[in-house]
Amino acid sequence: MKTATSIKNLGLGLCVVAAGFMVGGCNTTKATVDTTVNFFSSTSPNGLFSADGMVLKEQKINLFAGVAYENLRQEAAAGGGQYVSALASLYEIPSGKQEDFGLVLQRKHADLFAAGLEEDRTAHLKMVSALNRELVAASLLP
Numbered sequence: 001m002k003t004a005t006s007i008k009n010l011g012l013g014l015c016v017v018a019a020g021f022m023v024g025g026c027n028t029t030k031a032t033v034d035t036t037v038n039f040f041s042s043t044s045p046n047g048l049f050s051a052d053g054m055v056l057k058e059q060k061i062n063l064f065a066g067v068a069y070e071n072l073r074q075e076a077a078a079g080g081g082q083y084v085s086a087l088a089s090l091y092e093i094p095s096g097k098q099e100d101f102g103l104v105l106q107r108k109h110a111d112l113f114a115a116g117l118e119e120d121r122t123a124h125l126k127m128v129s130a131l132n133r134e135l136v137a138a139s140l141l142p
Helices: 002-023 026-040 057-067 069-078 082-090 095-107 123-137
Strands: none
Touching: 057 069, 057 082, 057 123, 069 082, 069 095, 069 123, 082 095, 095 123
């Protein structure tokens, strides 16, 4: 039950941030998005959003991984926590498989978190790419 509450709180937090983007001026929003995209991804803003203006699932995962990288790194070593649960939720891992998700992160921790963001600004993207492969191998993703 605590995990569901944490995920709801994270979702609420993301909604508040999104609302802040919408309420702020267009120039501020574009500047914020451009800065975030330049820092966290090599993609253009056009690759960040779907045709209807929603952030793509893959980009939500990339952005979350970049923002929460150090917290994910710590929790992944333990095999679980609120950031690991939130990442599982972004991946749309069913609640019955989230323990397996945490175990994959724990088992492959050294490979997934080989570098910190201070040394490698793309470490989170490399982690997501490696995690995607591991989740397919573990039959947690199609």
